[in-house]
Amino acid sequence: MTKPQAVSAVPQVGEKSFFTRLKANYRRHKSLYIICVPILLYYIIFKYLPMFGVVIAFQDFRPGLGFTGSPFVGLKYFVEFLTNPTASRTIRNTIVLNLYNLAFGFPAPIILALLLNEMRGSRYKKAIQTVSYLPHFISLVVVCGILKDFSASYGIFNDFTALFGREPEALLGNVDLYRGLYVGSGIWKNIGWGSILYLATLSGTDPNLYEAAVIDGAGRWKQLVHITIPTIVPITILQLIMRVGSMMSEGAEKTILLYSPLVYEKADIISSFVYRRGLQEANFSFGAAVGLFNSIINLCLLVGANWASKKATGESMW
Numbered sequence: 001m002t003k004p005q006a007v008s009a010v011p012q013v014g015e016k017s018f019f020t021r022l023k024a025n026y027r028r029h030k031s032l033y034i035i036c037v038p039i040l041l042y043y044i045i046f047k048y049l050p051m052f053g054v055v056i057a058f059q060d061f062r063p064g065l066g067f068t069g070s071p072f073v074g075l076k077y078f079v080e081f082l083t084n085p086t087a088s089r090t091i092r093n094t095i096v097l098n099l100y101n102l103a104f105g106f107p108a109p110i111i112l113a114l115l116l117n118e119m120r121g122s123r124y125k126k127a128i129q130t131v132s133y134l135p136h137f138i139s140l141v142v143v144c145g146i147l148k149d150f151s152a153s154y155g156i157f158n159d160f161t162a163l164f165g166r167e168p169e170a171l172l173g174n175v176d177l178y179r180g181l182y183v184g185s186g187i188w189k190n191i192g193w194g195s196i197l198y199l200a201t202l203s204g205t206d207p208n209l210y211e212a213a214v215i216d217g218a219g220r221w222k223q224l225v226h227i228t229i230p231t232i233v234p235i236t237i238l239q240l241i242m243r244v245g246s247m248m249s250e251g252a253e254k255t256i257l258l259y260s261p262l263v264y265e266k267a268d269i270i271s272s273f274v275y276r277r278g279l280q281e282a283n284f285s286f287g288a289a290v291g292l293f294n295s296i297i298n299l300c301l302l303v304g305a306n307w308a309s310k311k312a313t314g315e316s317m318w
Contacts, residue, residue, distance in 0.1 A: 052067075053067075053288065054288060054292055055067055056070070056284055056285050056288045057077060057078075057285060057288035057289040057291075057292045058072060058073065058074055058075070058285075058289075059071060059072055059073060059285055060073045060076075060285060061284050061285040061288075063284075073285075077285050077286045077288075077289035077290075078289050078293060080286065080289075081286065081289060081290050081293065086268070086273060089264075089265070089268060090268055090269055090270045090272075090273045091270060093266055093267065093268055093269050094247075094248055094251075094269040094270045094271075095247070095248075096179075096266075097179060097182065097183075097251060097269060098247040098248070098250055098251070099247075100179055100182075100183045101183055101186060101250070101251075102243060102244070102247070104183055104187060105183060105186055105187050105190070106239075106240065106243055108187045108190075108191045108194070109190070109191050109192075109193075109194030109195040109197075109198060110195075110198055110232070110236060112132065112191055112192070112195040113195040113198035113199045113202065113232070114198075114224065114228065114229075116128065116129060116195065116199060117199065117202045117228060118220065118224070129192065131192075132191060132192025132195070133192040133193055133196075134192070135188055135189045135190075135192065136189060136190060136192060136193035138189070140189075140253055140254060140257070141257060143185060143189055144185075144254060144257035144258050147172070147181065147185050147258065148172060148258070151170065151171035151172045151181060152170055152171075153168045153169055153170050154168070155171075157171055158171070172258060172259075172260070172263070173260060173262045173263065174263075175262070175263045175265050175266050175267075176266075178258075178259070178263045178266055178267050179266060179267075181258075182251075182254070182255075182258065182267075186254070197235060197239070198232050198235065198236070201231060201232050201235050202228065202231060202232060204231075205227065205228070205231050209227050210223055210227060213226070213227060233313070233315070234315050237309050237313060237315040237316075238315070238317060240305070240309070241302065241305045241306050241309055241316070241317055242302075242317075244301050244302065244304075244305040245298055245299075245301050245302030245305060245306075246298060246302075247298070247301055248270065248294050248297045248298050248301070249270075249271060249294055249295070249298055251269060251271065252269070252271030252272065252275070255267060255268075255269055255271065255272045256271075256272050256275055259272060270290060270294055271294075273290070274286075274287045274290045274291060274294075275287075277290075278290070278291075306318065
């Protein structure tokens with residue numbers, strides 16, 4: 001009778017451990033791993049390590065006492081924010097302003113990309129692309145300074161509206177005009193740069209599809225509807241999910257540069273409120289608590305948008 005052979009714990013030929021494969025992969029793509037080091041360091045130093053500071057949202061933080069010496073207060077600052085008379089105003093303004101950006105700012109680069117894709121004259125197409133890209137490279141501080149000068153009572157916007165009999169005024173101080181100026185200037189600055197992604201996607205469309213559509217008698221409009229737009233649907237959904245996931249935290253720098261007490265009613269958002277209470281008044285725990293609240297809402301929006309997109313279209317980030 002033959003004896004049963006013992007099962008060997010040694011990996012069979014062709015089987016390699018994870019670290020062996022990783023080592024072989026590193027040797028094969030060493031230059032790529034080295035290129036990734038600065039990116040990993042950036043995220044570790046500036047994104048992950050600061051997460052430990054979230055503990056001050058639950059403390060009465062004092063810089064002299066540090067993280068370990070500051071007394072624990074639990075949800076005190078979360079309750080203080082949610083019961084603050086200005087909390088509902090800032091939350092409402094944040095949602096409304098970002099909905100305006102989503103409704104008008106998000107489709108603008110898509111429309112520009114579709115229009116440029118339909119142009120046949122390369123000279124004019126390149127000229128329009130160059131002109132639309134340039135504002136992206138202007139600093140946000142400079143853009144806000146230009147907007148303030150143009151919107152002042154002596155600015156070019158008032159010179160234009162004076163042709164229709166309107167009295168000059170500081171337009172950014174008008175609570176009814178602030179959101180329109182805010183969203184419009186954002187579209188002007190980002191429309192060209194945002195269209196690059198969609199143009200790059202459209203450039204990879206198989207030209208045989210258009211040739212087949214022409215043979216079948218499809219005009220330019222049907223080609224746009226049945227070929228061009230479906231090509232950019234996946235990347236559009238991805239961008240939309242990312243935009244929805246950051247709705248509650250966008251616009252902080254621009255708002256701080258543009259708003260004034262005259263327009264707090266419609267311009268004051270969560271980020272600007274945190275800036276005043278957390279930095280200007282040195283209430284770091286309050287600022288951290290509101291920031292954490294904001295991040296949780298953003299996470300919920302991101303997961304919800306991803307789930308809704310997966311259910312409706314089958315496209316999602318994960």
